[in-house]
Amino acid sequence: TLERTVFGCMWGVTAGLAFKLCKFVKNAWEMGVNDPRKFIHCLKVGIALSAVSLFYYWKPLYDGVGGNAMWAIMTVVVVFEFTAGATISKTVNRMCGTSLAGFLAIGVHWVASRAGDQWEPVIVEVCLFLLVSAATFSRFIPTIKARFDYGCMIFILTFCLVSVSGYRVDELLELAQYRMCTIIIGSILCIIVSVIICPVWAGVELFVLVTGNLDKLANSLQCCVAQYFGPEAESNDEVPDTKLLGYKCVLSSKATEESLANFGRWEPGHGRLNFCHPWRQYVKIGASMRSCASCLDALIGCINSDNQASDDMKKSMRSISMKVGSDCVSVIRELATTIRKMTKSSKVDLLVTEMNSAAQELRSSLNSCPNLVNARSHTTKPTQTETASSDDVAAKVEIPIMEIIQVVTVASLLVEMVARVESIVEAVEELSD
Amino acid sequence: TLERTVFGCMWGVTAGLAFKLCKFVKNAWEMGVNDPRKFIHCLKVGIALSAVSLFYYWKPLYDGVGGNAMWAIMTVVVVFEFTAGATISKTVNRMCGTSLAGFLAIGVHWVASRAGDQWEPVIVEVCLFLLVSAATFSRFIPTIKARFDYGCMIFILTFCLVSVSGYRVDELLELAQYRMCTIIIGSILCIIVSVIICPVWAGVELFVLVTGNLDKLANSLQCCVAQYFGPEAESNDEVPDTKLLGYKCVLSSKATEESLANFGRWEPGHGRLNFCHPWRQYVKIGASMRSCASCLDALIGCINSDNQASDDMKKSMRSISMKVGSDCVSVIRELATTIRKMTKSSKVDLLVTEMNSAAQELRSSLNSCPNLVNARSHTTKPTQTETASSDDVAAKVEIPIMEIIQVVTVASLLVEMVARVESIVEAVEELSD
Numbered sequence: 001t002l003e004r005t006v007f008g009c010m011w012g013v014t015a016g017l018a019f020k021l022c023k024f025v026k027n028a029w030e031m032g033v034n035d036p037r038k039f040i041h042c043l044k045v046g047i048a049l050s051a052v053s054l055f056y057y058w059k060p061l062y063d064g065v066g067g068n069a070m071w072a073i074m075t076v077v078v079v080f081e082f083t084a085g086a087t088i089s090k091t092v093n094r095m096c097g098t099s100l101a102g103f104l105a106i107g108v109h110w111v112a113s114r115a116g117d118q119w120e121p122v123i124v125e126v127c128l129f130l131l132v133s134a135a136t137f138s139r140f141i142p143t144i145k146a147r148f149d150y151g152c153m154i155f156i157l158t159f160c161l162v163s164v165s166g167y168r169v170d171e172l173l174e175l176a177q178y179r180m181c182t183i184i185i186g187s188i189l190c191i192i193v194s195v196i197i198c199p200v201w202a203g204v205e206l207f208v209l210v211t212g213n214l215d216k217l218a219n220s221l222q223c224c225v226a227q228y229f230g231p232e233a234e235s236n237d238e239v240p241d242t243k244l245l246g247y248k249c250v251l252s253s254k255a256t257e258e259s260l261a262n263f264g265r266w267e268p269g270h271g272r273l274n275f276c277h278p279w280r281q282y283v284k285i286g287a288s289m290r291s292c293a294s295c296l297d298a299l300i301g302c303i304n305s306d307n308q309a310s311d312d313m314k315k316s317m318r319s320i321s322m323k324v325g326s327d328c329v330s331v332i333r334e335l336a337t338t339i340r341k342m343t344k345s346s347k348v349d350l351l352v353t354e355m356n357s358a359a360q361e362l363r364s365s366l367n368s369c370p371n372l373v374n375a376r377s378h379t380t381k382p383t384q385t386e387t388a389s390s391d392d393v394a395a396k397v398e399i400p401i402m403e404i405i406q407v408v409t410v411a412s413l414l415v416e417m418v419a420r421v422e423s424i425v426e427a428v429e430e431l432s433d
Numbered sequence: 434t435l436e437r438t439v440f441g442c443m444w445g446v447t448a449g450l451a452f453k454l455c456k457f458v459k460n461a462w463e464m465g466v467n468d469p470r471k472f473i474h475c476l477k478v479g480i481a482l483s484a485v486s487l488f489y490y491w492k493p494l495y496d497g498v499g500g501n502a503m504w505a506i507m508t509v510v511v512v513f514e515f516t517a518g519a520t521i522s523k524t525v526n527r528m529c530g531t532s533l534a535g536f537l538a539i540g541v542h543w544v545a546s547r548a549g550d551q552w553e554p555v556i557v558e559v560c561l562f563l564l565v566s567a568a569t570f571s572r573f574i575p576t577i578k579a580r581f582d583y584g585c586m587i588f589i590l591t592f593c594l595v596s597v598s599g600y601r602v603d604e605l606l607e608l609a610q611y612r613m614c615t616i617i618i619g620s621i622l623c624i625i626v627s628v629i630i631c632p633v634w635a636g637v638e639l640f641v642l643v644t645g646n647l648d649k650l651a652n653s654l655q656c657c658v659a660q661y662f663g664p665e666a667e668s669n670d671e672v673p674d675t676k677l678l679g680y681k682c683v684l685s686s687k688a689t690e691e692s693l694a695n696f697g698r699w700e701p702g703h704g705r706l707n708f709c710h711p712w713r714q715y716v717k718i719g720a721s722m723r724s725c726a727s728c729l730d731a732l733i734g735c736i737n738s739d740n741q742a743s744d745d746m747k748k749s750m751r752s753i754s755m756k757v758g759s760d761c762v763s764v765i766r767e768l769a770t771t772i773r774k775m776t777k778s779s780k781v782d783l784l785v786t787e788m789n790s791a792a793q794e795l796r797s798s799l800n801s802c803p804n805l806v807n808a809r810s811h812t813t814k815p816t817q818t819e820t821a822s823s824d825d826v827a828a829k830v831e832i833p834i835m836e837i838i839q840v841v842t843v844a845s846l847l848v849e850m851v852a853r854v855e856s857i858v859e860a861v862e863e864l865s866d
Contacts, residue, residue: 028574038573042566049565049589050558053597057554062601070594077590121490125483132482133475140471141461156482157510161503164486168495251727255688294684294727295734301724301849366838405799409845412838416734 038082040198045080048193052076052186068178075186080194085202085263087194091187092266093151098183101155102176104131105162109172124163132156146262195268202263203273207339209260210282213253213289214336214424216246218329220296221417225325228303228410229318244300250293257286272342281431285339288427292420299413302406313407320358320365324414327355328421335428344432352425359418366411471515473631478513481626485509485619501611508619513627518635518696520627524620525699526584531616534588535609537564538595542605557596565589579695628701635696636706640772642693643715646686646722647769647857649679651762653729654850658758661736661843662751677733683719683726690719705775714864718772721860725853732846735839746840753791753798757847760788761854768861777865785858792851799844 032038055061055069062069079090112123138144139152166172223244264279331351338345465471488494488502495502512523545556571577572585599605656677697712764784771778 028570031573032570038570042569045569045589046562046566049593050562053558053561053593056597056600057558067598067601070598073593073597074590077586077593125486125490128486129479129483133479136475136478137461137465137471140464153510156478157507160482160486160506160510164489164506165500165503167489168500251723252687254685290684291730291734294730297724297727298731298846298849301728301853302845305845305849305852363838405796405841405845408838408841412735412738412842413731416731416738419738420734 072182072186083202084199085267089266097151097154098158101158109166206260211336213250218332219243220247222329247293285427288423324358327358505615505619516635517632518700522699530584530587531591534591542599639693644769646683651765652676653680655762680726718860721856757791760791
């Protein structure tokens, strides 16, 4: 029976693990189905590695480079990235870093070997220490880190390998030459596979990310305004929650945007996007979108806060607030279309003017709010005595101001939002120039 | 003379380049002086590489491992990172990835070699294609990407190298053994150097980042409230602009926080931070800080908007708004101190209660605003006729509401801020549990 319980336990644990594994695989599979390019990327890596492994299997090729074929495989594994831009950037970094370090290391080795056997290791070690420290330090400098971080690492690696192994290997120059050759072959193979078979361009990704984020922002704003000012039935629907919270993606996409912009500049022209496309500008658009999104975050926070506005007040502001909201939304949507079409939009200026005049109207309608309150208090006044009426006015005016707070805040955040949407418009206009 | 102009031109270009280079080096040097640990890191890398290059220079060592010493150098270059956590994470990933892939590859090679010379490459290629594609796909899965991305890459690399080179190399097992040995030696050397010589702990960095961000948030809030409600003289001072904009650091530190939290979990206990310190909780604190910062962003936007409030209105709200602001600031400061001291603070609850009651007071003081307006309009009323006074009241009330907008918005954003500060308090309390 002990055997049975042990067996039962093991069976239970195994089944549990298998269940977890199944779930994990299912999730992973769904992720792939949602973006089939991920599957294609895996196939591309498989193809590139199978191709490069021919260096071992095909005799004439192996005779050419021998064990150095290893470097071609290594290059493919390390350099192949999801986007073409990242692959090209790493490839160029690897080739430049390797050749620069190779030449330097051979030079150091040549100088050191002239100094005699005793001094050779000392000279090489000192050079290695200094150059490696300097190269490591350069990786901290932001401009270098953004573009040449991998190149610096490869520089350090190659310099160490070549200069140090120069002490033991006789035909250093030949060795370096073979390695360089295989690295170049591997790099070119990577670039070809990554650019020809269903290429994923970092530039296009950035493009899609920015325009998609504009849409998400527009949707969130629309939902938020509709939820607050819309009819009750609509505000009770909890369906568009993902739509409402879409702006959170905008807030958290800074790092992605920056890396895509960095990779985008390495890519050759493709489709409508040419080589010197101003990718930096997209990062600027992203920054102004984030400023818009944080305003929206505060707006949604205010709407969900507990001091609710009176329905009367809401109703009086509804039409104009919804107009400001929908004008903002249509400006943002138009901007997304402008970027997508890559043209100067004739409609944007008109829409911006309309949005601004709506904002102005919102302000003046806020201005006329006390009239509304007063008008009511006035109608009751004539029927009462002077002293009673003064108390009465105070009481009547007092209630609305508490109920006004939320609406006033929402309205002035909408006005602030209009200003921030204008900064997106400016950034997009700079792009189209 | 042509020679002279050419020489002059070249001299000018060289001088220009030299000037730029000087400036670049100066900037880089200043960056290093500001954080001397960066210099120390460079020295550490230099030391580790010099130590590992002894494999080539010291004959007994070289006889032991031969050309495989290359892998030790490579390990040190690739694995050595700024923080101890990152180094350990990469080391463990490298060792696990290498050994797993090595065993698998040897297994595949053994099976394939039984199938005869003709079928061997085919079997190996098919296995390679499948395993590489699967491993590449797994790198897309978020949980694996965060922790084992490097390990997956090393798995692919080792599997390819071992299984493919098995076709040409006879003593595959011996070769794999040597490589594994040298990688382990390199890894251990890295861990030792990185942990013993002036270690930079990712956990401590995260700790400092979060507490520093709390301070920055407190400073920004303080400046912002002081600038708006403070006396004129102070608001004209443009000095604390960096202090005011400190919250922008909070908004943009998400990626850093997450990577530090990921590395922190690999670190052994050090100082007051033990091995299983809940690093994830710091990411949560960071998220609630960012929500606070985006509210502050909207607040600062409102303050800088062009519809200014009347001085009277501001004055009437000054003391209570400044109280709410300073209460928020002291709660945030106390939280920073609590995290720094790693104790449960007895003061936080008191401060939160105080902050909430101040917020409540701010609300009721907003409530009493119309009284203020009315009081003034009442004093003028009795001296006029009924019809004139009704116009007059409308006129009098009309001006203040326009001027009220900004103050009301600022006040209700302050109330919203109080709610968001409370969510930071909750996150910090979860940490201290």
